Amino acid sequence: MKRGHLSDYFEGVAVKRLSAVEADTSRSNQHEYNGVDRLKSILGENQPVKFPTRFVWLGDEQEAVTEDGILTWYDSRAKHPTRSEYRLYFPTTAVSELARAGDPIFFAKRTDGTVMVIITPAESTMQNQLMWLFGIEDQPTLRLDTKPLEGDGSAELDFAARFILDELGIEQVEPEADRLDELLAKFGMRFPTTREFSQFARDTLPEVNPKDGADAVLMAWIEREEMLFRRLERHLVAERLQSGFMAGKDADVDGFLAFSLSVQNRRKSRAGQSLENHLEQIFAARGLQFARGVETENRNKPDFLFPGPAPYKDPAFPAERLTMLGAKSTCKDRWRQVLSEAARIPDKHLLTLEPGISENQTDEMRSKSLQLVLPQAIHATYRPAQQAWLMNVDAFIGVVTARQG
Secondary structure (H helix, E strand, O other), rough: OOOOOHHOOOEEEEEEEOOOHHHHHHHHOOEEEOOHHHHHHHHHOOOOOEEEEEEEEEOOOOEEEEEEEEEEEEOOOOOOOOOEEEEOOOOOOOOOHHHOOOOEEEEEEOOOEEEEEEEEOOOOOHHHHHEEEHOOOOOOOOOOOOEEEEOOOOOOHHHHHHHHHHHHHOOOOOOHHHHHHHHHHHHOOOOOOOHHHHHHHHHOOOOOOOOOOHHHHHHHHHHHHHHHHHHHHHHHHHHHHHHHHHOOOOOOHHHHHHHHHHHHHHHHHHHHHHHHHHHHHHHOOOOOOOOOOOOOOOOOOOOOOEHHHHHHHHHOHHHHEEEEEEEOOOOOOHHHHHHHOOOOOOEEEEEEEEOOHHHHHHHHHHOEEEEOOOOOOHHHHOOOOHOOEEOOHHHHHHHHHHOOO
């Protein structure tokens, strides 16, 4: 199934670290980004130009602030016969007020002629994800580095790339929408249960054998369900929008906000349940003994407990033969919840689909005896120093199999 390319969304990108004067707008009346002359390769040499811009601040805890505004690009020495000095001016926004000196700032030129200005906390997961997405070399100083993307011949966007685009709020193209519509015809205009939808996604991939490589199988099922869900969601949301949001003669603002929130919540809850549904099928196909969502202590419910609740509650059963696995489609700071979910098991495992988690986070996980598990395809989004420690799904199954042997 075709997935599109990064150049479908962006013409070019640049990244640098914010200086103190850029981050603290109270220190300057100019509101000017410094050292931007190399942006000519992205923004062009025509001037003056006012670019419609979306300013975005992204934190590590699913925090996001966005505001629309204008970037002004012009040559302050346009009348000089031999010299040029390009400048880039920005307005005060909620995003600029969150910026700190040393934070990376990404200037991304969209294919529609608009610009995204994205600021993330320094050394954060979002910084890692954006550096990987745009293929920018990781360098400590982050002096202004530009990269054209238009027609770059880049590979098709994989799951990790689409994950990050979704974090940026970018709606993605559906190059095989007609085929997806045929697959979804059985549901009509309704959302099935998550378990039912996961099973349907697996059924549309009869060539995928759950006894084959677990990493590839999990990603195939996850990606298929994601595409099918987004297509069905688009149909249902479009139908609801067409019916409008009116309360008598007045706009039903509360109704619209409630509907929007329900769409976002459905996306988040479905993604986590989908991951668990597909893992359950893989574990069962491998003949593992396990239970899903059973209670341990203090009403804690690990996502998966191996071999199950009875051995866990039997003090005579060796603790070293017990395994627990948390499963979270996005990790963020919620990984700490896993630490208290099975007191008898000191070394815990957490499986996530989140790319490029920061070294600060993974170092803390290691110090808390929490092993991160990711499908092998996502390992490449992590830094080399992290990759040697990461575990893939097949390796995790190997650990459980040995403990149950």
